[in-house]
Amino acid sequence: MIRWIRKKILLNGPWAFDKHLLVTGDYVGHIQPSKVRLDHSSFWVQVFDLPLGMMGASTAEFIGNKLGTYEGYDSKGSKVSWGKFLRIRVNLKLNFPLKRVMKLFVEGAVCSVYFKYECLPTFCYFCGLISHADRDKFFCWFEFKTHYV
Numbered sequence: 001m002i003r004w005i006r007k008k009i010l011l012n013g014p015w016a017f018d019k020h021l022l023v024t025g026d027y028v029g030h031i032q033p034s035k036v037r038l039d040h041s042s043f044w045v046q047v048f049d050l051p052l053g054m055m056g057a058s059t060a061e062f063i064g065n066k067l068g069t070y071e072g073y074d075s076k077g078s079k080v081s082w083g084k085f086l087r088i089r090v091n092l093k094l095n096f097p098l099k100r101v102m103k104l105f106v107e108g109a110v111c112s113v114y115f116k117y118e119c120l121p122t123f124c125y126f127c128g129l130i131s132h133a134d135r136d137k138f139f140c141w142f143e144f145k146t147h148y149v
């Protein structure tokens with residue numbers, strides 16, 4: 001029963017508390033708690049505006065590995081996804097900004113695809129990091145320091 005609950009918690013994330021990301025990870029008995037890296041989390045990412053011929057596993061893996069570490073995609077039992085979007089499970093590094101758009105080259109033409117992240121916790125609209133949110137301000141101090149200091 002505990003293993004089932006553990007698996008359900010790790011696989012069905014991301015989890016949030018008060019709209020802030022709750023990062024979970026596997027417990028490894030020989031690693032010190034201070035050395036446990038909690039800097040990544042798995043998300044379902046919806047990819048919109050993909051050509052129908054690219055709504056399959058190879059595209060899901062390519063885009064997933066560009067965003068982070070590809071973990072799988074939701075095919076609903078079919079080899080090709082026929083919905084409005086391709087749903088990819090990706091393990092994202094939290095110290096990198098979320099990507100909103102990606103340009104793909106398809107048959108010699110540029111194709112822009114758009115991402116929606118399911119169950120997205122609070123994040124900064126300016127720099128795209130999940131680690132902080134500055135909704136009450138009109139700029140991101142982190143982005144300001146990166147570009148101007």
Ligand SMILES: [Zn+2]
Nearest residue numbers: 124127140142
């Ligand atoms: Zn920011």
